Amino acid sequence: MPDVVPLAAVETRGAAVDTPPAQTDDCSALLKYIQHELLLKASDPIQQLFVDKIQEYSKKSKAAGGKLVDMTPEVEKQLQQELDKVARQYGGGPGVDMTKFPTFTFQDPKIDPLN
Numbered sequence: 001m002p003d004v005v006p007l008a009a010v011e012t013r014g015a016a017v018d019t020p021p022a023q024t025d026d027c028s029a030l031l032k033y034i035q036h037e038l039l040l041k042a043s044d045p046i047q048q049l050f051v052d053k054i055q056e057y058s059k060k061s062k063a064a065g066g067k068l069v070d071m072t073p074e075v076e077k078q079l080q081q082e083l084d085k086v087a088r089q090y091g092g093g094p095g096v097d098m099t100k101f102p103t104f105t106f107q108d109p110k111i112d113p114l115n
Helices: 027-040 045-064 073-089
Strands: 010-012 015-017
Touching: none
Parallel strands: none
Antiparallel strands: 010 015
């Protein structure tokens, strides 16, 4: 691994690390180190704007709780219409749970005896 300038306060599992994690199986520590390096090197205003927008979207995404970010009632209505359309095309409809795995019933065929 090439020589790297030590960083201040890169966190891994609650402990501060001054240097990049070397020869470890902890991929999250390495990922945090790389993210921290990229954030420090965003000297271009366009890059900084991009990083800010990604962080803003991340916060909004967590606040939305699994729904679309900045969803209006009109967009929610359109989404539901499309989901209903797809459900009808693939055998769904009112009262059919499309997230449930289908149940199959097989009957043994009647076979004539050989003798």
